[in-house]
Amino acid sequence: MTAVVQARPAAAPGRRAIEPGADVRPGIRRLGLRKPVPLAAGAGIALLLAVWAAGSATGLIDPRVLSAPWTVVTTGVGLAVDGNLVENLGVSLARAAQGLLWGVLVGVVLALLSGLSRIGEALLDGPIQVKRAVPNLALLPLLILWFGIGEEMKVITIALGVFIPIYLHTHNGLRSIDKRYVELAETLRLGRRQFVTRVVLPGALPGFLLGLRFAVTGSLLALVVVEQVNGTAGIGYMMELARTYGQTEVIVVGLVVYGVLGYTADWSVRLLQRRALTWRRTLED
Template sequence: MTTTTTTTTTSTSTSTSTSTTATVVAGSAGAVEALDGAEGSLAARRTRRRRGLAPGKRLPASRLTGPALVVVVWAVASAAGQLDPGAIPAPWTVLRTSGQLWSDGTLPTDILTSLQRAGSGFALGLTAGVALALTAGLSRIGEALIDGTVQLNRAIPTLGLIPLFILWLGIGETFKIAIIAIVVYIPIYLNLYSALSGIDHRFVELAEVQGLSKLRFIREIVIPGALPGFFVGLRLGVTGSWLGLVVLEQINATSGLGYMMFQAQNYGRTDVILVGLLIYGIFGLVSDSAVRLIERRVLSWRRTLNS
């Protein structure tokens, strides 16, 4: 059996050189002789399909399957009275609470405040991250000035900067936005900078041969080549803006989702905490999907590679 498979595969690669042709012909002749008797099983072997090792086709809406299952288990356990309503309230309780919070106006205000904080911090961090990465990635002087500094900044846990920033910027909105901006800019900078400086030297040669100016080289080769790396950083930055928010809204806030959740903790309202977590989760998911969508549009040339 094994000899059959080897001969069929080798005889396809005949064209390389005369010497290999010679051995292959001799080999297959011998093998055919040996397998004369086993003709029937040989045919069976050939029609049988190989076991595929790729994971196969993706299931429809596969990303939602897991979360949906969690919700179902949660609902069933609550209905069966297996969960302490004080610790984990039932899904419908959470829904009812969010309805109440929405209609009395507190939830819309909290969401808006949180969105504003995350949005401004993200915008600031994105701008800073891109500007710094471009400067460091495209000029040696910029690299010398910026890269070491950012690497140092990265080594300091950003949340550890909170006390200092409160003293510098006051305990209002400014320091919150500044901290979120720092959480966001670091992954964006790191990924974009490494993508810019890791440009394939073969493309540098090509640009020289084609007589591209420095500006066109950057615009037509360096930047498009760095976009995949930029999107990796962007997704990390988006998630980071939500992570920073939860912590920051504990500190001298009068509204926002984090504030709402910590107030609920004081009154033992687990349902309100779950509403907050749910909304954080939804926002995180939606913003990440939005970035993915943009990525797919912008990097459409990659799709052919993945399919």
């Protein structure tokens, strides 16, 4: 009895023949990002500190221009022990928190009014876009004239630096909601309130959280400015006073405090973003 032999298709020139049942996934090239490198975030900071320490130890960096890192650490510990740093830090955090709270509240409300209503968009979006083009520093003389140089002016200036990114990204998130979800809500006959709470707000959440990251940075930038305008307390006031007396190490301590605050706040928002948006998969996942 003659055996029937099945002929296998010949492989293309230059290509290896794939055996039946063989897994082809190992040959697929990954186009996304690789796994995160452990402690990668601190590598650049460690390198910068090493260069700074080496320059100070060898005399390449004049201490009158930039104090040595060990001098900065000693000064910071001394300021913390005598309570000066802690007191000024508390004042700065209170100002930044108030400005951030009011800025987020105003930005979200305006974004909802503009993003959910054509009339609201016609009345609000134009003036806000004009404000976006005007730097806060340009408004500072007018704000001082209106509100004086007290706490009210400082909080309002910080809030102005916060509500713009909140409004822009939340508004963009509202307008970027997939229309299929809107049609599904209409099919399910959801009411206006249910539509907002179940479709609109979850859909705009990614944009809001992205805006919050920019808002946190904006609040600290505005804080640096307002605390050096005839202030009587705060990290910026401490730095301005140190500039008057030529205390470079105190100025660097203030810069380090601002940097730690900014990094910690941004890290907190990113953590919140990952927890709140677990349903999304990105290149970082």
